[in-house]
Amino acid sequence: MNFLERWQNRRKKTSRIIRLLSNKAVTITPVWHFALAGLLMVAAVLSVLLPSTLGPLAGFGLAATALCAGLGILQVFIAIGLKRGSGWSRRAALVTNILFIAIASFLAFQIAKWILLFNLIGDAFYKAFGGLAIVVLGIAWWVVAVRIAKRIHDGSSEIEISPKAARRLRPVKVLKRVGQVIVLAGILVWVIQFNPFTLMFVALGALFVPNPLAAVFVLLAILSILMMRALLGEIMSRHVSANQSEEEKLAGWLFVAPSLLGFMAFLAGPLLYSLVMSFFDWNGSSRMTFVGFDNYFGTLGLQVVSNGDAFNVGFTKIADIFGLTVGALDPLFWRSMYNIAIFLVTAVPLAVVPALILATLIELRLPGSKVFRAIFFIPSVAGVIGVTLIWKQMLNSSVGFFNYAIQEIFIMLNFVLPGDPLPTRVEIGWLSTEQWALAAVVVVFAWSQFGFNTVLFIAGLQSISKELYEAAELDGANSFQKFRNVTLPALKPTTFFVTATTVILALQLFDIVFALNQPNVVGFPNNATLTPVVYLYQLGFQQGEFGRASAVAWILFAVIFIFTLIQFNRQKKEAEAI
Amino acid sequence: MRLNKKAIAVALGSALLLSGCAGLDTAEPAKLTWMTRPDNQAEADVYASISDEITAQNIGLNLTYKAGNSEGSSYQDKLKTDIAAGTAPDVFWIPGTDIADFAKAGLILNMRDEAKKTDHKDSDFYEGPMASLTVDPATGQPNADTHLWGLPRDVSTFALYLNLDLIQKAGVEDPRELAKAGKWDWAAFEKTAAAITKAGGAGVKGFGAGGWWANWGYFVNSGGGSFFNADRTACALDSDASVAGLSYMKGLYDNGYGVKYGEDAEPPFKAGQVGMFINGRWATPGAREIKNFAWDVVNLPTGPTAGKNWQFWGAYVVNAKTKNPAAAFKLVQQLTSVDVQGKISELGANIPSRKSQAAIDKFLGFTPPENNQAFVDAISNDPVAEGPLWQGNWPAFDKAAGDAVSALFNGTRTIDDFKAKVCTEASGAFGG
Structure with a gap:
């Protein structure tokens, strides 16, 4: 029996197993989910009796127990539902199995350290970079030779070309061959450097190191895959009375499942983790302590007293408003919110309005407008940290360009203006004085954003129908009236999008402030540039208060959500009115 | 001039065999990764070459050097995240002010027991940094018999x-x-x-x-x-x-x-x-x-x-999750040897943390500035050691x-x- 026949036989055997599972799906799948319920209940009990068995999850304490128990109970409901032929149970069972495949595979890789194989492969690729470079060089060489050859025979086949062209083609063929030889040499070098044998030995060694726990998780993953196949079989489909439309919906969900899993693992998962963490006191390494809403109360806590009255313990005065004094449990958080509010009302108009004006000017298609369109876009593609460091140099009080420019303008004005002369030496501490530091951040932010916003506005302007302008012209509208009554209303969806995204980016301000302040303490000077994200970074990564930092992050999320919701509602109402 | 398929197959097969032979080393030195924060590219290059040299010495260490990001790039913040994620190197450098935070959080290893098995002497290094590196977190006071959190890479002022x-x-x-x-x-x-x-x-x-x-x-x-x-x-x-x-x-x-x-x-x-x-x-x-x-x-x-004047310092410490504490301490000793400190001092940015005249002489030989002695004087004139809390x-x-x-x-x-x-x-x- 040759290899192909053996392979086909194995496939037949596999198919038999799946066929068997599909036929017995109505019986097997509920049993499987009852078994999962049992496993989860055991995990819940272990989390109470032997918390150390849960490893890092032990820190979640009661929450881990509740999660395991809750999922266990859910499995019981799924199992009963499957037995009764409920469509909902089938969908829930599929989700559960997908999750189990992902979690069990991840845990198996982690426990057996197979994940380190990816590091080894990465290292091997890095070491074999030289060979890869030779391959790329060879390909480039070959491509050039092919192009030269094409020019010589000018579209006709190599048989049909003239003897003269054939003579010219001969050295080019040699060039092509040299390119192929370089590619081959590169592959040889790459193979030697990549060292696949060693990698294979290590991989096999790692795979066959006995690790019962990892084997259990692998088994769980395989069983979950088989159960998924059973759940998708015809017998189960008939059992739950699924119609064609439902089957198609299910297929759709299954197609998006890999992407959805990626989203859940790398975006929703960490988000959820940070939400959970916001209810714990955790320094990033030691055991977590559940503190309920303390992190939120400690961050948001405010007290208002009459002037002269004392605050409760822990409150610090942050403001005087209408004869009342306001105190906060976390003055730095409120300072960061105050700063971001000021930032929002100054930076967003500066990043949006000039972008609209520029886009309108560019769309006039004056000579050189294409060049300017490219130039304006540069800040969007430049690295934020890099350009911020250039801004830092330009804003330096002693040798920065800004002060120099102001100084030169003052000197010129002194020639023309009567009265006391303006100072001829300007040393504004753009980055070091409390009254200017936030303004400097506003300028850098607006500069970095308006290029992209300009491009968005240009796209918006290009989508406006020319007929509207022609109609306006017929009505005798001048340029300003056309802009006021045609362009602006037609641009409303674009303006909404630009404003919404700029507001969100502004609320998440971090990188510019961080780079401008280095190596001073964050928020320098005296918290004048402290923003919520900078503050949560400081809490989490510098002071090791990850719980508090997570709470600040979720408060900020709520603020951004409310802002966006208001903007969406306004936009919706306006659209409905139109 | 067709390329012979058999010849290609033979060449590829030979390459595979060659690569296999390269991987059949029987010696098993301890594989360790280490990281420090260089002050400039020249220093980063020297650290990389030092790493290769130690590996080449065949003293049971197979090293991989990871260049940390430079001054002002939140080296410690990133490091803490790496440690939490379990991806931090076996040995790494941290500033003196951060020793306590890392030790109290259980992120670094107390190396005293390992040190006792070797010829290490605390007195080879300046007292200021060593006082902070031998603190018992329970009391907040130095106890050199029981605690050693690392060895200083260098000092500065x-x-x-x-x-x-x-x-x-x-x-x-x-x-x-x-x-x-x-x-x-x-x-x-x-x-x-x-x-x-x-x-x-x-x-x-x-x-x-x-x-x-x-x-x-x-x-x-x-x-x-x-x-x-x-x-x-x-x-x-x-x-x-x-x-x-x-x-x-x-x-x-x-x-x-x-x-x-x-x-x-x-x-x-x-x-x-x-x-x-x-x-x-x-x-x-x-x-x-x-x-x-x-x-x-x-x-x-x-x-x-x-x-x-300040006596700034940072130390090589051992990741609490390292699998090979003995080899890690051996690496720390290698990285703080007179020879290595001399090589770094020759680049001009660091002063040796060992009280070694040979290493200081190499430092003084790096001119300009002419008045290198100003730094050495500051270190020896009752400095205040940068200290953790x-x-x-x-x-x-x-x-x-x-x-x-x-x-x-x-x-x-x-x-x-x-x-x-x-x-x-x-x-x-x-x-x-």
């Missing part, structure tokens, strides 16, 4: 980088001569700064300093004050001596002698706009790029209390004190208000 052209133009006595004569004190410093500012013309400042804790901290220490009380369990920035030091520094800013507090003073110094620039040894490679004026260094001016949270203290000082120097709070409130504001760092 502050000096004044001088623009000799501006000093000459100001017509004041050369600070180096004043230092030799024992007359380089706060009064002479202020006089020199004032003269440079006055004579230098538009935009020229007498001195410049950074906005981080050590800059104003020197004036606190030199004035006879301190950041903390004697057992480092509470803030002492409100003491009369601490406040006097800060008042002196504030006076310099208020009189317009300095580059605005918090601004980066290095670009104006390099542009020839600053007469005296306070910075550490790590600024020397950058200063060597200066071509437009003559420069050198001198000790910081003596305050009411002699000495008290074993019974507090250093980043929280740094933030609270830094905010208060920036408000003081920028004129948004008075010295009386500072004295009255600074330690209350910083009390959170001590659990208050």
Whole structure:
């Protein structure tokens, strides 16, 4: 029996197993989910009796127990539902199995350290970079030779070309061959450097190191895959009375499942983790302590007293408003919110309005407008940290360009203006004085954003129908009236999008402030540039208060959500009115 | 001229065999990764070559070097995240101020037991760093019998980088001569700064300093004050001596002698706009790029209390999750050997942490600056070792004190208000 026949036989055997599972799906799948319920209940009990068995999850304490128990109970409901032929149970069972495949595979890789194989492969690729470079060089060489050859025979086949062209083609063929030889040499070098044998030995060694726990998780993953196949079989489909439309919906969900899993693992998962963490006191390494809403109360806590009255313990005065004094449990958080509010009302108009004006000017298609369109876009593609460091140099009080420019303008004005002369030496501490530091951040932010916003506005302007302008012209509208009554209303969806995204980016301000302040303490000077994200970074990564930092992050999320919701509602109402 | 398929197959097969042979080494040295924060690319290159050399010595270590990001790039913040994720190297460098935070969080290993098995002697290194590296977290006090959190990679200290052209133009006595004569004190410093500012013309400042804790901290220490009380369990920035030091520094800013507090003073110094620039040894490679004026260094001016320059240091520590603590400590010893420290010192940015004349000689041989001795003198003249807070949270203290000082120097709070409130504001760092 040759290899192909053996392979086909194995496939037949596999198919038999799946066929068997599909036929017995109505019986097997509920049993499987009852078994999962049992496993989860055991995990819940272990989390109470032997918390150390849960490893890092032990820190979640009661929450881990509740999660395991809750999922266990859910499995019981799924199992009963499957037995009764409920469509909902089938969908829930599929989700559960997908999750189990992902979690069990991840845990198996982690426990057996197979994940380190990816590091080894990465290292091997890095070491074999030289060979890869030779391959790329060879390909480039070959491509050039092919192009030269094409020019010589000018579209006709190599048989049909003239003897003269054939003579010219001969050295080019040699060039092509040299390119192929370089590619081959590169592959040889790459193979030697990549060292696949060693990698294979290590991989096999790692795979066959006995690790019962990892084997259990692998088994769980395989069983979950088989159960998924059973759940998708015809017998189960008939059992739950699924119609064609439902089957198609299910297929759709299954197609998006890999992407959805990626989203859940790398975006929703960490988000959820940070939400959970916001209810714990955790320094990033030691055991977590559940503190309920303390992190939120400690961050948001405010007290208002009459002037002269004392605050409760822990409150610090942050403001005087209408004869009342306001105190906060976390003055730095409120300072960061105050700063971001000021930032929002100054930076967003500066990043949006000039972008609209520029886009309108560019769309006039004056000579050189294409060049300017490219130039304006540069800040969007430049690295934020890099350009911020250039801004830092330009804003330096002693040798920065800004002060120099102001100084030169003052000197010129002194020639023309009567009265006391303006100072001829300007040393504004753009980055070091409390009254200017936030303004400097506003300028850098607006500069970095308006290029992209300009491009968005240009796209918006290009989508406006020319007929509207022609109609306006017929009505005798001048340029300003056309802009006021045609362009602006037609641009409303674009303006909404630009404003919404700029507001969100502004609320998440971090990188510019961080780079401008280095190596001073964050928020320098005296918290004048402290923003919520900078503050949560400081809490989490510098002071090791990850719980508090997570709470600040979720408060900020709520603020951004409310802002966006208001903007969406306004936009919706306006659209409905139109 | 067709390429023979058999020949290609033979070549590929040979390559595979060759690659296989390369991987059949039978010796199994301990595989370790290590990371440090280089001050510049030259240093990063030397660290990489040192790593390869140690591996080549066949002493049971197979090393992979990871260059940490440079100064000001949140090296420690990233490192903490790596440790939490379990991807941090076996051995890594951290600044002295962070030792306690890392040790208390259980992120680094107590290496005393491993050290006892070797010929290691604490006394080979400067006392300041070793006192902080042998603290028992339970008591907050040194206990060299039971604790060793790491070995110092190097030490550094502050000096004044001088623009000799501006000093000459100001017509004041050369600070180096004043230092030799024992007359380089706060009064002479202020006089020199004032003269440079006055004579230098538009935009020229007498001195410049950074906005981080050590800059104003020197004036606190030199004035006879301190950041903390004697057992480092509470803030002492409100003491009369601490406040006097800060008042002196504030006076310099208020009189317009300095580059605005918090601004980066290095670009104006390099542009020839600053007469005296306070910075550490790590600024020397950058200063060597200066071509437009003559420069050198001198000790910081003596305050009411002699000495008290900072002794900055950082240490190689072992990841608590390393699988091979013995090999990791062996690596730490290798990285802090006289030979390795000499190689790093030759690059000019670091002073050896070992009390080894051979290593110091290599450091002194790195000119310019001519007056390298200023750094060595500062290290030996009763310095204040940069120290972690074993019974507090250093980043929280740094933030609270830094905010208060920036408000003081920028004129948004008075010295009386500072004295009255600074330690209350910083009390959170001590659990208050």
